Amino acid sequence: MNILIAALCGFLYFIGTSRLGYGLTQATGSPIFYGMILGLVYGDLEKGLIIGATIQLIYIGIIFTGGNMPADQSLAGIIAIPIALQTGMDVEVAVGLAVPFGILGIFIDQLRRISNSYWISKAEKYAEVMDSKKIFHCAITYPTIVIFLLTFVPVFAITLFGADAVTTVMNFLPQGIIDGFGVAGGLLPALGFAIIIMVIGKRDIMPYFFIGFFLVAYLGVSTMGAAAFGFCVAAIILFNSMKQNGQEAG
Amino acid sequence: MNILIAALCGFLYFIGTSRLGYGLTQATGSPIFYGMILGLVYGDLEKGLIIGATIQLIYIGIIFTGGNMPADQSLAGIIAIPIALQTGMDVEVAVGLAVPFGILGIFIDQLRRISNSYWISKAEKYAEVMDSKKIFHCAITYPTIVIFLLTFVPVFAITLFGADAVTTVMNFLPQGIIDGFGVAGGLLPALGFAIIIMVIGKRDIMPYFFIGFFLVAYLGVSTMGAAAFGFCVAAIILFNSMKQNGQEAG
Amino acid sequence: MNILIAALCGFLYFIGTSRLGYGLTQATGSPIFYGMILGLVYGDLEKGLIIGATIQLIYIGIIFTGGNMPADQSLAGIIAIPIALQTGMDVEVAVGLAVPFGILGIFIDQLRRISNSYWISKAEKYAEVMDSKKIFHCAITYPTIVIFLLTFVPVFAITLFGADAVTTVMNFLPQGIIDGFGVAGGLLPALGFAIIIMVIGKRDIMPYFFIGFFLVAYLGVSTMGAAAFGFCVAAIILFNSMKQNGQEAG
Amino acid sequence: MSLEEVKEQRVLTDKDLKKTYARWYLSVEVSNSYERLQALAFCNALSESLKKIYKDDEEGYKEALMRHLQFYNSEGTFGAVIHGVVLSMEEEKAKSKDESISEEVITGFKTGLMGPIAGIGDTLIWGTLKPIILALASSLALSGLFIGGLVPFLFPLAVILIGYGMLKSGYLLGKESVVKLMKSGLINNLINSASILGLFMMGALSSTYVKISTPLKFSFENSEPIVIQDILDQILVGILPIAAVFGIYFYFKLRGQYYNRLIMWLIVISLVTGFFGILQGS
Amino acid sequence: MSLEEVKEQRVLTDKDLKKTYARWYLSVEVSNSYERLQALAFCNALSESLKKIYKDDEEGYKEALMRHLQFYNSEGTFGAVIHGVVLSMEEEKAKSKDESISEEVITGFKTGLMGPIAGIGDTLIWGTLKPIILALASSLALSGLFIGGLVPFLFPLAVILIGYGMLKSGYLLGKESVVKLMKSGLINNLINSASILGLFMMGALSSTYVKISTPLKFSFENSEPIVIQDILDQILVGILPIAAVFGIYFYFKLRGQYYNRLIMWLIVISLVTGFFGILQGS
Amino acid sequence: MSLEEVKEQRVLTDKDLKKTYARWYLSVEVSNSYERLQALAFCNALSESLKKIYKDDEEGYKEALMRHLQFYNSEGTFGAVIHGVVLSMEEEKAKSKDESISEEVITGFKTGLMGPIAGIGDTLIWGTLKPIILALASSLALSGLFIGGLVPFLFPLAVILIGYGMLKSGYLLGKESVVKLMKSGLINNLINSASILGLFMMGALSSTYVKISTPLKFSFENSEPIVIQDILDQILVGILPIAAVFGIYFYFKLRGQYYNRLIMWLIVISLVTGFFGILQGS
């Protein structure tokens, strides 16, 4: 693969996992965002977006409770998308390729958090001499340099050499396996949704899940349409409960 | 009609009205069940099921309050289904044929309940001598023998000779009458639903009837789909009212 | 235009703005009603109804708070409909023609209310001599004569000579302007609906507006269908709140 | 005391009440003037009944007529309850003749209630019932069904039935019960549900009848043109009509309800956007 | 005292209860007579368990058998809770032997609760659960799926599970808790939600399976014929089926539930309207 | 005391608060370590403001810096209210100088609230807002609209706005009001409605994006083949996707959230069922 593109991928992965800006890396590190950028680069915006969104859905439910990363959507995306665009891989197979990297990325994050222990001990020293500038560097500058090294280098390497390896493998993939990846592509998003149900699904509001489900299943409403109805229903319930609690609706 | 099939019908009617197993005869005596069995026998499963279900819908609302049978769906089914399958009768005409038998069956049930008075007086005697085995026979064995005679014999006879008679009549039916039966087939299910509204339809929940109605009328949802939505709505209301009453949602 | 038709229009406008019968002139003065009558007269019932209804929608939200008329749907209708039917004008252009007259009509109503001050002073005199018949005339007969003059004459004149003038103008209308009237025809009903939201739209029930909106937008329900659902939902809410207040549901 | 018993003690019969209501119904707005609004109609409605109540008491009758020519304005349908109560009060005044019910009490009741009841009636009758009926009529008419031209008559029909019911119960139940009803939650519940239905319908109608979209397209070389309306539909179907309705709504909220100024603006906007192909009407 | 501890102090094992329920389940309606309805089935269900409870006390056993041959009628599923409680009462009676629990108390409990529980059971089990299951079965069968013929068996299955649960908890929790449960709102909430589901389904089913429309058309010269059904559909889709259901409903309300008389009338009406082309069945 | 008055008495200006929030926003997770999590970010965020607060009091400043390097972890958006309150407490401490506000009080407040607020924020921001925005983005992207790639940026935007609002109101309203708010039902109502919206969306998304079906068919002689998926669709549309979602859900419930182990299992299952034609991905 082109060295420039490999560098771009390394850079995108760095940006998307740098954690600069709380929640910002949910956007800059989203497989959809990667898909858009790389789709433009490869001249197939639509396919880029579709692969990105398909990967995104698998990880849509992820929450970093206590700072722990359960899986790394950014690494999954930044490896699979360019290779798929380059080799003309099916979307489903690309997703199959993405998943193992989603796991590998966790280790990178663990290295990062281990190394961060060093900076906090440094920061304590600077606190004693009230050097707030140095504290700033400990909090932002130094960890960012570390994460750059941890992220840019491996992704640069893999994307530079990965496509050829993958193309070779793909020529030998039997149709049955490709069908299997097709199932995976359809099945894995269930994971993302199940995780969210774990977090927000108390029993007495579970019926709303099914109403949403059947609204699409039986009435063919689009997701945006469902969102519109969902907002209205949630607003009614909120206003009602506020009225009952005698709170001001503000 | 084949003597074996006539015997089968007699037997099915006996099983379906024996009352062995509380609520079980709602299944073994359901016109749908009859339709399935007889459909298989006559090699036209689909038609059997459709006639059965159409008859079932007429009687769907029946409740035996105080043990009284308002109409006998089993007799209606066991007479109309085999004759219709045999003679190639329209579904609607079959329904028209079924209905009078649905009334006749009431008398069979009344005979049964009258005769049962005998067994309770017997049982009292056995109670005095503490013969629980004989009480069991009074409660189950003897009434079952009686009901067998009351049900098997007439249905065997009618199904054996009925088809020919019906075929003769049918050849003379003008189209206007057949159209009329068509209306009856479409109208009679209303009876089943109206009865249930009588039982469960308090005024303040009547709007749900109409929501269900219009969900199908305007949005073309299938009955199963409507059931899915209905379950969700009922669950929400149940959980809500339990919460308000401070009951544990269990 | 035919003198008879012009007289009919004058008469219709008089009836529709006479205020005889509280709320009755919402029917006799409705552009839909005018559309129906004039459609029959011109032999194009459908077009009459459509123009009438389109104009009606613009003014659907009007409320005469404190007796003040914010716009005159009747004058808008009685001018635009016959001219459109006569000249074969597009519906949208007809609406564009109607709107200025909707404003002009306000002045007629103001004249009427100013003149009515005279009759109340008269009535006081009659009250002193307890002449209830004369009070009746002050309350009904005299104002009705005045309104007849105020309404019949101008409409008779305009409709008599208007069509020709309009035809002349129309021949010079460029397509861009006609497109613009098309936009107006689609946009103006928003005015009617916005006004009603002003009156009845408290924040905590606003979501119902959107549910109604999206029911049509995403599920293609007709307005009647939406009305059916809306009635059910409103009834549920009414019964619920009555139950909670412990009121008798009567 | 049952309603039947109350009825027997009363001077006015059902027929009298019907006549009173008919006089009112016919004239509510006919004589409406800037000065006293519905005063003349009020007096006219009651005049015959008052004559019967104050049978031999000429002075009382005259005073009553004068009294009810004072300023009055309320919503005509729900407001009819006031007529009923006022008749019952006049009756009591005529009977007792002492000052147990003074002129001030009657006028106080009228002016005290006409405001709140106008609010209720304007919301329920004019803000909800009327647009719903007219909307149904419009939708039938737009399908070319001539019955659409007759549906609006359901509105005066409803007004007659509700209004007469109001007058009659006002007369029979008297002042206290009306005040009590006003204080119970029932009316608020009614307004709330009616408003919900109204809003729901306005939503459905906005979606059906506000018909604007954009014909804008952007074409690039070697690729299909980007149709803006398609993108908008992907985001939210009906986004332009919603924007129109709430644009107008907030205009009114912020600038005041200058109906006709806005209507003119809307036409100008339509002509410009239509002319330049930014919007289209469908 | 935990449930486990209660269990240990009790005479009857789970197996005994299962047998009792099986005898009940099998015979509830088999011996139903006009005279005493479910009395014989009740006695038959309890007989073996009573034998165990009154082990050596012949007289007590005999009296118990006689006692439970008295009139009894309730809904069989929910009603099983009565069997459970009665067994626990009999047990107490057998143990204490004094009159702390007299015959009257037991019979009083049975006859006192059988009515209300019949109401609950008839609504939930027969008025809601049964038609919903049969409706699903019908709808599958009408699509030609043979599984529709088996779905009705879900109903007896549910009856068995619920009924046994009732009997067992009645036995273990005893009289007080049942009375307490009856008084708590839970059962009402349950009935309410179940009724809502039931009504909702009846609406959906009415809309799907009540299939009548009118083939009437009026033709005028030079114009398309007016199709009445089209106009009806414009006004409200399904207006004829709704009219049919509520026509029947109000017939029952006003004239009483003469099921078979009405069925005959409906057939006559169908034949006449069908013959003359006023209605058609689809 | 009005908010304006409060503001005037305070040391920090809006600009100071904005800077504080910017420092926080930028660094929340950058320095996150297993040992102290967001401690360094917390201290870094406050450092400049603390310098202003403890103007001439070097010792106080130093202690404050050290104090805020202690373990801290909460949800970053809602958690910003803690920063605000802490600043107001530090200010009071700096002013009074006596021990009215001791170090323990400040640290106690921080550690007491960081847990509950993390729960609220993780549910609302990460469990509801984030997936909804990403779902909308996905659905646009899957339609090939490039705006889908930008929609995720709405999430950090919302975080910035909500977070700054939190910090500012924490600073101005102080400790008591935050505690009061936590106790009022409002937050629970908010969580409840947000969860409802979230679940609703997850349902819609599951239905749209979990795409598995079975290609199984059974053929018999002389008759059409039985298509299993057709039967499943008759019973309940989407039964397989529902089974998938709740299969995973219950796996997590019963076996613990071993995300990656499960993901591997799912791929294995997919390959096997796909290979043998039991399932297909659409």
Ligand SMILES: OC[C@H]1O[C@H](O)[C@@H](O)[C@@H](O)[C@@H]1O
């Ligand atoms: O769980 C609380 C909290 O823990 C970590 O510090 C971060 O991952 C936050 O995003 C999260 O909200």
Ligand SMILES: OC[C@H]1O[C@H](O)[C@@H](O)[C@@H](O)[C@@H]1O
């Ligand atoms: O009505 C109570 C009860 O009466 C009879 O005994 C039976 O038909 C039961 O099924 C019914 O529940």
Ligand SMILES: OC[C@H]1O[C@H](O)[C@@H](O)[C@@H](O)[C@@H]1O
């Ligand atoms: O606003 C109160 C009232 O004012 C006027 O008198 C009339 O326009 C009524 O229709 C209206 O209800």
